[in-house]
Amino acid sequence: MIFGIAALVTALFLVVGVVRDRRRLGNAVWLGVTLVFVVLWLAFRASVRGGWSAAVFGYAVVVVLLGLGFVLPVALIANGVLMLRREGFRLANLLSLLAGLAIFGVVAAFGFATARTGPAVDAVIGSLLIVAAYVAFLFVSLLLYSIVYGSIGRRTGFDAVVVLGAGLIGDRVPPLLASRLDRGLHLYRREVAAGRTPLLVVSGGQGSDEAVSEAVAMRDYLLRRDVPDEAIVLEDRARTTAQNLEYSARLLTDRGWTGRAVAVTNNFHVFRAAVLARRLRLRMQIIGAPTAWYFLPSAFLREFAALLAQNPVVHTVTCGLLVGLHLLLTLTP
Incomplete structure (x- = not known):
């Protein structure tokens, strides 16, 4: 119940933000937070009901994880190679390739963490995963809200x-x-x-x-x-x-x-x-x-990096607080 209420509250903040000015960067964050609470609410409902609901939700989680951990990075790497062939060797054209390799790196780090335990390993790998999760959350939020923003609003009546x-x-x-x-x-x-x-x-x-x-x-x-x-x-x-x-x-x-x-x-x-x-x-x-479809992955990644660069202090402090809390919980006896 609490996750459902939280989703409704954050959705209300999203609606208010869009009505006030749909160009607000905070709207993307409220959209992402709302989706997180919706997923948590669905997970809670599935665990309470059990049976086929839990099974369907579990299979959905597995499919998503496989997609994010294997299909997505392979697609990004393939797109990066295509960008280099069609657009030439430039840093901007390497973004999707580098992003795909980075995702494989996160997956490898997670695998290493599960194979080897210990406070130091858990602290380091956990910190990397927290930063990766934060960046992924922002990217998905901004990507989805960019699509929403481009789909709503006035289309006529311009001087x-x-x-x-x-x-x-x-x-x-x-x-x-x-x-x-x-x-x-x-x-x-x-x-x-x-x-x-x-x-x-x-x-x-x-x-x-x-x-x-x-x-x-x-x-x-x-x-x-x-x-x-x-x-x-x-x-x-x-x-x-x-x-x-x-x-x-x-x-x-x-x-x-x-x-x-x-x-x-x-x-x-x-x-x-x-x-x-x-x-x-x-x-x-x-x-x-x-x-052009092949241009979009690198282009969205470039726009995402530019949006992050507009508020470097906020993102650095947020990641620092999350990592600090993780280290405190991990290393405290």
Whole structure:
């Protein structure tokens, strides 16, 4: 009963957080905590009922553990190899491969801990498992809430559509950026069909390996698709997502714009961009564009690492407290 009540309470906090501002990072944590309490409630119910309920829950746990301990890391390693072949050798393209190897390492550490006992071994291995569990909890919470965030919210009624830039190949728009532009163009045409005259802001500066700024290449892409030049606003200085959002909002303000804006990026990038928009105090929601399936694992891992880096002290202190409590319980006679 207590786990069910706890799940209802945390779900209430989640709903309140989403209603207040669905861009809140804490919403992802409340979602994760709610799911943990739901699983504990199901486990408790299965243990009380016994019989087939306990058996089904036990089999489900075994399947999940096998999936997390073997299927998932194998899939991540395979995806990492595919990323290296298609996207080249870069650290960002190694993330899924490294994550798969890390999961195998955690599984091996758990196996070592069960084979050898002793206070010192239990303390070290237990600490590693606690940190791994904390990171896994945050990753699953953020991944699930990113999907929720991208699935809810307004889809029409925008006075401005901001398309966030991504890297060019020379002066050419690659598929990743083209998907953002196509989604922004779809939103723009829908507003035009409804009788509105929205602005299309293309945001992105020029990198050292790019022949033109991203904004210029994006404008040319839209002009070739019959978007009027007067409907396009160039923001050609931004080098980061935060600058994309801030500089674009400033351009709109300078033009006297006071309406409702939406920013378009790829689906894996949606929630982090939304968190940044909230931190910048911008009245702007984010909509995602499709991404090639093989690109998603590494992309989500990169976004997860970036979100963790925004609050390093909080995560370090939390892990330290959890590990400290474990060491206290393990090493105290």
